[in-house]
Amino acid sequence: MKKRPLSFYALAAFFGLFVLFLYGPMITIFMLSLQGPEGTLTFPMRGFSFYWLGQVFQEQRVGNFVDAFQRSLVLGVLIMLLSITVSVLAGLAFRHRFKGSGAIFYLTIASLIVPSVLVSLGIGITFQVLGLQTEWFTSGLGAHLTWTVPFAFLIMLGIFNRFNPSCEEAARDLGANDFKTFWEIVFPLIFASLLGVGILTFTLSYDEFTRTSLVSGQYNTLPLEIFGMTTNVTSPALYALGTLTTLFSFSMIAIAFFAFQFISKQQRQ
Secondary structure, three states, X not given: OOOOOHHHHXXXXXXXXXXXXXXXXXXXXXXXXXXXXXXXXXXXOOOOOOHHHHHXXXXXXXXXXXXXXXXXXXXXXXXXXXXXXXXXXXXXXXXXXXXXXXXHHHHHHHHHOOOHHHHHHHHHHXXXXXXXXXXXXXXXXXXXXXXXXXXXXXXXXXXXXXOOOHHHHHHHHOOOOHHHXXXXXXXXXXXXXXXXXXXXXXXXXXXXXXXXXXXXXXOOOHHHHHHHHOOOOOOOHHHXXXXXXXXXXXXXXXXXXXXXXXXXXXXXX
């Protein structure tokens, strides 16, 4: 067996430290959230229980985690559906060159370059002047779409650029109209990719802080609620919330992964 060089072990140790740096804080939060009722924010742990996980669903001294989570969930689902719809329509349009396509492309991705604070501030002021900022999700939708749509749009361009149009041509030769061709041919072929776009845009919206901070008004989403409670909640309930939201994110990824595997298997049959 060939002996590994010393550089291999040095790089392996460096990679191990890198992984520990990435996941060490998350593991620490998980551990501290599983303390007993007398637990504190630091080590050593005081007992073991699920007490603080249950406290997340109770009214806090300042704010409420449950209401903030519901807002983030509803906003994330709406952003996901809108981003998928807009990106699919844009991807279909950009399969062929048309007048002004270059300008539209650069305008679409420009919001990824402009500082998010300026984007959210401009959206907040615009919605306030127009009198549309009556609910927490109106300007929130506008702010989050400037963040999620460009990513979804770029992904859909890549999907359609490697899409084989011969299937569509065969469907049209058999008499199918454009809508039937898309629904029965194109959509099933890109559906697995849409799952990835959906989980990405949902996550971007669910975790977004900067763009939400200037447009949410008095109704906080979950990231804003957590930030506001860091100076008020001095118990492991804050860590328990981090544990639950992380498990929720992993659950979403797992559902999307198994759905992708199932759809891919169905398409191969």
